[in-house]
Amino acid sequence: MVRWAPLMVAFFSELGRALRSLTKTPSYALTCIPILALAIGANTAIFSILSSVVMLTPGLSALAILAVSPAAIMFHCAELWPSIARWR
Numbered sequence: 001m002v003r004w005a006p007l008m009v010a011f012f013s014e015l016g017r018a019l020r021s022l023t024k025t026p027s028y029a030l031t032c033i034p035i036l037a038l039a040i041g042a043n044t045a046i047f048s049i050l051s052s053v054v055m056l057t058p059g060l061s062a063l064a065i066l067a068v069s070p071a072a073i074m075f076h077c078a079e080l081w082p083s084i085a086r087w088r
Contacts, residue, residue: 022029 022032
């Protein structure tokens with residue numbers, strides 16, 4: 001038997017239990033599901049904004065940042081480390 005098979009059985013057992021619980025209390029489900037969707041959407045929006053404003057270097061596209069050599073990444077990290085240490 002595959003090593004992860006018992007984990008999948010336990011996962012689907014817990015998933016079935018969660019779905020049965022949600023069908024027993026539909027008002028709770030109708031409250032929790034939209035709130036969870038709203039929270040996930042807000043989290044995605046915030047991190048998208050942070051990524052575009054804070055994390056990207058001005059003038060470089062995401063592909064240009066991905067194409068940087070490992071040596072340049074190490075130099076950039078070494079250059080930023082003192083400011084990160086001061087920030088902490």
